[in-house]
Amino acid sequence: MIWPGKAMCALNLGFDLDGETIWRNKARRLAGGDRFIKGPSIGAYGPKRGAARILEILREFDFKATWFIPAVMVEEHSGIIEDILADGHEISHHGYDHTGRYGDSLQEQQEYIGRCQEIFVKYTGRPAYGMRPTGALLPETERWLYGEGGFLYSSAGTSGEGRGFYEVNGERTKGIHIPCRDEQMDDYVQTVFHSYPAVLEGMPRIAAYDVVYSNWIREVEGMARNGSCGSSAFHPQIAGTPGRAVMLERFCRYLADSREVWCATCVEIADYYRRALEEEKDE
């Protein structure tokens, strides 16, 4: 697969603007947790400060990113959503409140996803084109999503290396698969920390930024060898803090200088990939 500009791979800078959701969800399980403010303040950094700093960096390199945003964060932080859209970025589906509760049947899951789409339409003027789910989707829901549901791509976390059309139990859909490898490309996994509740489980050390950075580079090198596309799960509450923003800026400079990488939004990658696959079929 050759990508635009003769690039060897396509990377989407994906940002999960989870804000307070993940922290509220963790705290809720503890006594008094619905009133905790420390953990949620770590998340609030994303929409309050981190996102704006990331926008500043992306402008510097003229990169367009995809922002996966729980719909409740769109409602609560509409100001930064406007700024993201004003810079020409894509906003994509990331559930309502980052719980795994999508419903137990096709109909319930369709309704849940649809309710989020209504919020997107209300605040951004259009529905999301793609999906990074935060919980388990039924196979029939996925077949619907990337069929008559009209979603153009799947960029789920921990989603393997599948290429081209997204498959559900071996059955091809019309959506494009843009994998996201959290072990490498998720800065939250590498460098988040909190003591109560323990985040991550067992409280592993915050990783060395230099090691995190070189893993990003190795993954992009692997994508180029493989001709594949992929997305990151960078979190503005992590990536937007001063030290890690320096690291993100360095990564953007690497991407801008590389001839091997086409940096694009998920919807651009999906659109290009689909047309390339359809042309192949016609030949």
Add this chain to the structure above:
Amino acid sequence: MSNRRIWPEGKTCALMISVNLDAEFYGRIFYPGIDVNEGDILRLGRSGMEYGLPRLLKTLDHYQVKATFFIPGEVAVGYPEAVKEIAWRGHEIGCHGDCHELLGCLEKEAQREALCKGRDKLEALTGKPVTGFRMPEGEINEETLEVVKELGFSYSSSLSDDDIPYFHEKTGLLELPIHWELFDLPYFTFAFDPPIPPGQARSASMDQVLKNWEYEWQGTKRWGTLMNLQLDPQTIGEQGRIFMLERLLEQIQADESAWIATGEEIAQQMGQGDL
């Protein structure tokens, strides 16, 4: 620049060196409410006070910087001479609860009692007013900040939703934000029984943690923010690790762009509307 601000003395960013003087109460960061008077926890806590603290104080003097020590009241009871020494050397002393309580799980009145007790023990020992508050690591709620405000503290340094000082919306309380990646203890502390950290991850690389902090310092300069370093003498004051603070302070002082201030000094500036 999205949030560049003008710091005093023509500086373009700020450094606050804070010390969480938890002694053995550090165990409650990992296990709230645990008995800290036995085993590995007590041994490491004591060793931080016995060896780490003098080394840290000497280093701060050497670089002529003043720090803010947040101290649980019971630590002042257990180590009175050490706490007097800190005050005598001109460092600020702030409240860090009484026994490192999990404040977010207490009723408002119990929270007030813990902070009053903690503060009174510090003030009785040093004879100086305590004006700063840092939450014992764990959780707090809006009532905690109300109590802090009602008790007349001039600032809190507890939350992570910003990287410059700001006034908390509901209480009007000044907040000097902190971030875990700038706290030495979670990178290094280790115990067998109980397991600390709970998953017993191996200690981090000192060189790499210093490198993380250098990234943070670069970011602090680049975006004009407050770098709020959190240290525990158990960690940074250990013989092998003290070089991390030395290297960092040398870089920051050579650069001259940072206003190095205590919490109290930042609060005074904010009160004057200078920031």
